Amino acid sequence: MWVSLALLLLGVLTALTAPRLLARGDWAEREPVVALWVWQCVVAAVLVSFALSMTLSAAAASQAVRGQVFAPAPRAVIDAYELSTGGGPWSAVLAVVLAAGGVWTGAMLGREIGLARARRRKRRDDLLVRAPQLPGEEPDGGRLVVLEGERPDAWLLPGATPRLVVTTAALRRLKGRQLDALLAHEQGHARARHDWLLHCSGALAAGFPGIPVFAAFREEMHRLVELAADDVASRRFGRLTIALALVELNEERGVFAAAPGTGLVAGLPRRVDRLLTAAPRLTAGRRLRLTATAALVPVVPVLVAFSPGLAALG
Secondary structure, eight states, rough: OOOOOOOHHHHHHHHHHHHHTTSSSSSHHHHHHHHHHHHHHHHHHHHHHHHHHHHHHHHHOOHHHHHHHHHOOOOHHHHOOOTTTSOTTTHHHHHHHHHHHHHHHHHHHHHHHHHHHHHHHHHHHHHHHOOOTTOOOTOOOSEEEOOOOOOOEEEEOSSSEEEEEEEHHHHHHOOOOOOHHHHHHHHHHTTTTTTHHHHHHHHHHHOTOOHHHHHHHHHHHHOOOOOOHHHHHHHHHHHHHHHHHHHHHHHGGTTSSSSOOTTTTHHHHHHHHHHHOOOOOOOHHHHHHHHHHHHHTTTTHHHHHHHHHHHHHO
């Protein structure tokens, strides 16, 4: 029972402290792809801790579950976990609560994906109304769709063939290679499947609004995917080009004159400043160390779960 409690405490401690630790310094803005990886590893560690705690609690509460989990294990390993003497009804309560949390997480993820698909279908239907297919034109035949509109706007329509939708007002404002940079930005989202990161982070934050790490995970995913896509475009067309494209698209919305706030639109001035100041990237060695260290974070709860058994075998 003590192992399941240790895993539970490890998951709670990680969920409470990780957002504060990751917020220190400006390394995430300099390396958004690495920061995306680090956040995913931290959240994975929290989920793995809870899942392993649930499994061991269920094994302590139920002989049937214990037989399935420890079926191939020697008797010495089973005795090392002290399953038959620890927990009692509390083990069953903890297992049920954590299992309910897992089911709720799956339900929230399914809901998030369903809502995203509904929004995508609605956008596709609206697009067909505003830009109907011509005779002989294949569905999703082009990467770029131009809509008549007085407001500068552009967005990516996800799917098997992602399409960039641009209004005529945006085309009039975007100059030179700015449209190509914008297309590269949106292609960066599509190739990295950033939509799945947003779905998962949104499901966790909506399902467990009181857990800081999940709320911060959603906020950081929305911010970091934009920074990563900015970097994809800037490597091909230059930082100034994509920065000017962002300014041209959003200048009329008053974004750059408003007081700082939260959200994607409120973060545009900071994105433009980041592109123009061009802070140096981390060294390759530091990027590698951060990536490797983050990959080890989800391994910690696994080692905690297996440590009694390994000690018994040793």
